Amino acid sequence: MSFLFLGFFTGLSLILALGAQNIFVMEQGLKKQYIFLVCLICSISDLILIFIGIFLFEYFRNLFTSNIELIFNISLFIFLIYFIFTKLRFKYSDLNINLDKKEISFKSVFVKTLGFTYLNPHVYSDTVFFLGNFSKNFLISQKYLFGIGASIASFLFFFSLGYLFKFSSKYLKSIKVWKTINLFIIVFMGALSIFVLNDILNFI
DSSP states (O other): OOOHHHHHHHHHHHHSOHHHHHHHHHHHHTTTTSSHHHHHHHHHHHHHHHHHHHHHHHHHHHHGHHHHHHHHHHHHHHHHHHHHHHHTTTOGGGGOOOOOOOOOOHHHHHHHHHHHHTTHHHHHHIIIIIIHHHHTTTOOHHHHHHHHHHHHHHHHHHHHHHHHHHHHHHHHOOHHHHHHHHHHHHHHHHHHHHHHHHHHHHHO
């Protein structure tokens, strides 16, 4: 069960960010337009990409030599440090939400949501590479629990984001709220980076 919670909090830390996809979900919540559709597409897409990442690394695990695994661990550590660095340097003044409530079609929202999801390079580095790489040495049952936990985090996050912005926008647009969220992410990812660094030191 601990791997379920590890997957949940790791997945949550990766998607709790003010990126283009999340801002689009926030905008649809504020506009009250196709919220369920947008949240569902984002959540299912995350689930698919999470398990692609996990089982992609499982497939190639037998090809890993100790040197290759060390390289992957170092790249994972660098990714974590960069991720934390971007959180520390985030400019909250860049939080720009479009409140133009012009009519938009089902097809347009569908295509836009897919675009914000699959044309976003961060979704592949965060979801596929990071979660897959981080779980590469887990047992197969642990990988399932880890992936399910991360997927639950995505469903919970996107639906909460969309519908909370529909009903509580004045609170969630507060810079103080997002600073608190970023602090949680920095602390959690800092703890994970120490765990990965310890693995690297054990190789050397």
